Amino acid sequence: MSGARRDVGITAAERGRIDRLQALVASGAPGLADVLAMLIDPSWAVRREVIAALGQLGELSLAALCASLIRERDDETRIAATVDSLVASTGDVDACLRRVVGAPPAVLADVAQILGRRRSPGSVPALAELARHDDDNVAVAAIEGLGKIGGRAVVDALVEAVQSQSFFRTFAAIDVLGKSGDPRAIAPLAALLGSPHYAHEAARSLGRTCDRAAAAPLAALLLSPSDALVRVAALALADLRQRHGERLGVTAPIELAIRGSAKRGASRRLVQCLNDAEADEQVAIHVVLGCLGDDAALPTLLRALDGPPPVARAAAEALERSSGEADEALLVALWEGDSARRQMLLPRTRHSRATDAVIACLNDGDARVRRLACEALAQIGSRRAAVDLFDVLKDGSPAVVQAAAAAIISLGHEETASLARAAAQSQDTGVRRAALRILSHIGIADALDALSAAARDENPKIREAAIVGLSLFEQAEASVVLLELSNDTAAPTRGLALRSLGDGGWRGPAVSERLRLALEDADAWVRYYACQAIGKLKLAGHVAALAARLDDSAGQVRVAAIEALSHLPDDTAFSALLGAASSEELDVRRAALIGLGLSARTEVVGLLLRHVDAEDAATRLITLSALANFDTPQALEALARAARDEDESVRMAAIGFLGARSSLDATRVLTHLVTDAAVGDRARAALAVPNPQRVAGLSAALQTADDELAVLLAALLARLNRPEATAALFEAVTLPNAAARRAAATTLGALRTREALATLQRLSIEDPDAEMRRICALLLSQ
């Protein structure tokens, strides 16, 4: 799948030149000069191919490319393409370029760009040197290059650039320093907050540090006489909070830091700055108001509930985090608010004191509000609300009725049974259906009579609700009723009854025989549900009859037969699945693949692997879900490859399956993905889910991680929030890998438990690495 060329948008002439290029590349060294000449092809599509080809030639083209970079400076297209080729080269470009000394500034700027884009840590000293070059263009390119490489090693050079008093260098370094993840970045950035030239950029950069120590200098800006600076500070604080939450799983440390460091008047100043604020600034201001927890800001937060959705959401979340007077204000807002405001508040309403206000929302004109009110009542758990919810069963919106029924079922009330019985006699079909559903779920014995009667109602919707409900009863009488209905003259009734027999779990001879006969029913959906029920009940005696359905005239029956066979541990069933795995019918094939996955027989892994590269994404995804059942190296490798599939659904599914595997190897695969631009977020989310081998896997990865990866791995250990993960962090500060030690120390600094601080104290004195001692001392001082 990946690697297939898509010729969308390439003309015939371009195709011809690309074919010539490929021929030249195949000829090796003799064709090199002509390939280089194609760097100035007028077509971007062709140049792109030339760049890739030169990159692949590696050492063969390296000398010529470097020579061109230095000497052929008359054509911007050639220069850009040469730079791209060197970035892409598989040769030792870094060593080659590091020898380029004394070249003109324009060349050195390109060298810095190339080294940065290649992200080679070995180039840091060379780039640090270039960051001190007299020419601003060279220095800025080097600073940006250092930013691309990242890691702790670049911090000193960046701090030097920030403090250089040179506008261009300082500006470039500010951005990069904020992303370094190093606590040494905070002080130099904070020092720039007083400068009119750099304050805004430095504030934004502090917001990106994810470091609690950035909160105090940013909070100090909230009293600035400049509205613009206050808004930038709010944006930065909101960013800081969000990033901390994403990285370490908690936002409370940042909220506490903001609240602890903000001075009196900060809330008032923020409210003043709402005027003329852009939408994202308004959101940030409300987030920070929530962090400050100042009751004086309540009216503003409440007003914001009527604002644009992002602002209203931020205000609602801020109110949710508050307590005391905010609870009271929220109640009032719920009582008096319009539908839009109520929609914002109801999902966040969990306090039992709000019950009456939420019940009032059951009469709101907007169906979404009424549905949310039902869900909120279920969340609050106030049983007395069940009585009011019965009135909602006659609502005109099916979604509201469903939510009301679900809430009634979850709340439980001494009157629920009697109210449900009464509602089951209603003239309103919707009310009766809901009441039957409630009766089915609350499990009272005498409800069986009501459902049995309703199962023969002339209204098909009532019959459906009753037949489905009968499957929830354990009494044998329910199965008798269903067996009788499975012979009904109406095919939908027969089908539904068979489905319910399967759902109900009755496996007696009468049920078994009825299902076998139903496989020959004239109606395709009856046969479908018969197959389904046989599978659910695992009636192994019907394998042959199911296998005969593989030739059924109805497609859904063929697939249902395969799905049923998947649940039967029988060699004949297994053979049928193997055969179906090569079916020309896509759905039959997919169902067979899933079934083979369920078989847990390792001999199917090879077959599954053949389908992992299927042309359509759905089959690839389904095959992966089947492979996920197997704990073999080949299955793991397939999942790892699929994590880079061209289809996003397949990638995400593969990462999910890897995350669910409790093995060191699976964690190892995921750690290789955490810095990937496309899947990094998902990989980190998967790794944040605990399993027995997770901590061991992350610890193992820390042993060889570079700065960038180590920071993420240490944060993941913190995010797991388990004793063994915290213990692993303490252990990581003793690893031979300096990057791991620094990352672990920084993370312990963020946790700031007594043990963490004591460890940092010890390391600030005893660690053999000077930089580590500096970092620990800095973390302690914050």
Added chain:
Amino acid sequence: MTDLELTPPLFAVLSALIEERAGLCYTLQDQELLAAKLLPRAAELGFASLLDYYYFLRYDAGSEAELAALINTLVVNETYFFRELAPLSVMVTEVLAPLVRAGRTPRVWCAASSTGEEPLTLSMLLDQHGLLGGVELVASDISEVALAKARAGEYGRRSLRQVAAPALASKWLIEHERGVLVRPELRQSIRWQQLNLVNEDAIVALGSFDLILCRNVLIYFRDSTAARVVRSLANQLRPSGVLLVGVSESLMRFGTSLVCEELAGTFLYRKAAA
């Protein structure tokens, strides 16, 4: 027992089916949106699981009606009167008027016309230039519900959110308390037709056109589907015929044989002369 969860494999097969039948492309980001549309339909039909619903759509002889109803709920009917008016005006004055003056009756097709505001706007402009009776106008959409609304001509205030041509609005739109009603003679100047843009045979059956409008629709398709649709539309253009897409859309990445031109500040795609 019901299991109406849209699991990743189910999302994959259902979105593939929808794309196959209607061209609409749903990515992972749209999973919740798609689930919100699918679940009520599956529940209403009495299916206990989305897998059962999928097999119904895939195999049942009676599924076409349900598929059409599902597609009606999926399509985004985001259109209004006088939307992107300037390019429409250019089409009337610079493309259609010369053809009428040359004695021809140009054929125009508004593909994916949704609830009809675009072809009705075009009709107003044609009338303004005395061309309404001299142009054959066809408007199509995949949604019968949208077409029914277009034929009925009743619109809410939202369809008038941008009245860039008040004189045209006051001539053709009768205001009432709930919204506006389009005068019947304008509605009747258009032939409304249900059509699925991924159905190449149906497109061929429409015949050839001097002007095709396909604005702000291709964004809902995967690139490969959009490229196929563009090819189908291009095939139905007469020599020198014009394809007009939305002002923020471009066909360059589809490798079309149509040539991009600028005409009075409007970008269009023209088929080569014979």
